[in-house]
Amino acid sequence: MRFQNLTVNEGLSMGSITGFEKDSKGFLWMGTAEGLHRYDGRNFKIFKHIENDPNSLSDSYVTCLLSYQNKLFIGNNIGTIDILDEVNYTFKHIDLKAADPNFDNAIEQLIVYQDRIIINTDGAGLWQLDTKLGKLQKLEITALQNDEVKEMGMNNKQLLLLTDTKVIQTNLTSSTVLFENNKLDLTCFSPYKNQILLGTTNGLYTVSKFYKNLQKLNLPPKKRNLSSITSIRVDKESAWIGTSGGLLNYTDSLFSLYRTNTLRPFSLVNDNVSELYLDSD
CATH class of the missing domain: 2.40.128 (Lipocalin)
Known part of the structure; x- marks a missing residue:
């Protein structure tokens, strides 16, 4: 098998990638600790945080990506979600500190569930974002029992949550532990x-x-x-x-x-x- 390698020699700001996503126009987006990269098949365009520029990233350390409804949702290391309009390339920002002044955690993963975006954080639990209203709400999943979520997925329209030892299925109202092994x-x-x-x-x-x-x-x-x-x-x-x-x-x-x-x-x-x-x- 032949691999095409994209490195700093081809325009990446660094070699370690934190996330990939493809947008509605077919561009491939890559997150790194040194900015957001758009790849058109030949060249990279890099977006970074610019001091005092509200139309730039909130932070250059991109942790995860999600393309949804012609918008690219960008999680970062300071607990902000930047929203890039894929048509006119303007940014909006959603700061989880607005919902919780004590919030100071990275965004780990974003996933769409029932027209909402579920947000997994590093140490601050799960949140949901109503994209129409721009409203944030912290989720309480009883079966988690304060365990941190490693990864989220979907199965038969149900949200799946992976922890160190469990797989949990939830509809955000009730939840079931499908698998548990403490070893x-x-x-x-x-x-x-x-x-x-x-x-x-x-x-x-x-x-x-x-x-x-x-x-x-x-x-x-x-x-x-x-x-x-x-x-x-x-x-x-x-x-x-x-x-x-x-x-x-x-x-x-x-x-x-x-x-x-x-x-x-x-x-x-x-x-x-x-x-x-x-x-x-």
Whole structure:
């Protein structure tokens, strides 16, 4: 497999990516700790915070991205969500401190649920944003029991929440613990065919679609750092699995491993795969 690598040599401000998103015009957006990048297939345009300029990012450290209703929602490291109009490229800003003066936490993930944007924060719980009214509200999910959410997902129109030890299904009014195992340190998850893939800091596991029959998958042997799973994305036939030791493809119960090879210019540029994005096109 040939990889096209985009690095600082091609215009990135830095090599570590915090998030990807594709907008309504087909541009690919990338978040970094040094700004927001728009890629048109050839060139990068970089947006950063500019002091005393309200039409710039609130902060250059972008933590997550979401494209919704012709707007790009941009989470950052200081607890603000910037909203970029994808048509005229102007910014609006939503500061969670307006709802909670003590708020001083990074935005971790944004996801759409029932025409609202659910906001996962680093240490300050879950919030919801009514995009029509611009209203913020903190959510109280009883089943979380003060656990921090590692990742959010969707399944059958229900919101799924992953913590260190649990998978919780909720409609924001009631919630159910679908899976719990205090011996695992969960990092990410994704439905895959008739099963659920669970990434952990110590390997990759599967459970049935009913979250039963936990099994650990045998990853390629004698490869360092594969056990720490960072991200899982699924297409029609395969699961793509990011690890701290390379990129895995899982198809028909078989693994293929892709790693950096200095003798091959079209190999991965770095074995530490921290984020994955699947282009629907």
